[in-house]
Amino acid sequence: MATYDPFRDIDRLASTLFDTRRGPRRMPMDLYRDGDHYVLNADLPGIDPGSVDIDVDGQLLTIRAERTLGSGEGVKWITRERETASFLRQLNLGQGIDTESITATYNNGVLTVTIPVSEKAKPRKVQVVADGSSPTITAGESEHPQPIDQ
Secondary structure (H helix, E strand, O other): OOOOOHHHHHHHHHHHHOOOOOOOEOOOEEEEEEOOEEEEEEEOOOOOHHHOEEEEEOOEEEEEEEEOOOOOOOOOOOOOOOOOEEEEEEEEOOOOEOHHHOEEEEEOOEEEEEEEEOHHHOOOOOOOOOOOOOOOOOOOOOOOOOOOOO
16 A cells, blocks of 8 residues: 655655756766776766767766656656766866877676876886996997096
């Protein structure tokens, strides 16, 4: 037996009337580093993957998405709690990101954006040469290099 809760309907009406957040909503996300790339996972349930728009402008990554709800002709709604919505998230990427190689996938309501670290920003080893040791001679170099004027 279904019960009627008038307070639930009043609460829903009040939040609809007094909701000041009419602009884009923020999407919950996780961001972590895995080796030489960052992984961003954002929850976007009910989103058509074709509505997701990802832009990189300089070091600013912008993710936009729209949730639309279809309603066929002759449909009589019994209840409609899911709303159409637009989502927006912007991140400053900082230096050391390979913005040309960013990729994205959408699976089971989760958008995954893979953000690789640029080659220049990856850790590297620096060879240490003992002071006073003889230089290694490679093809084309003189055995007695000329001093440099300073």
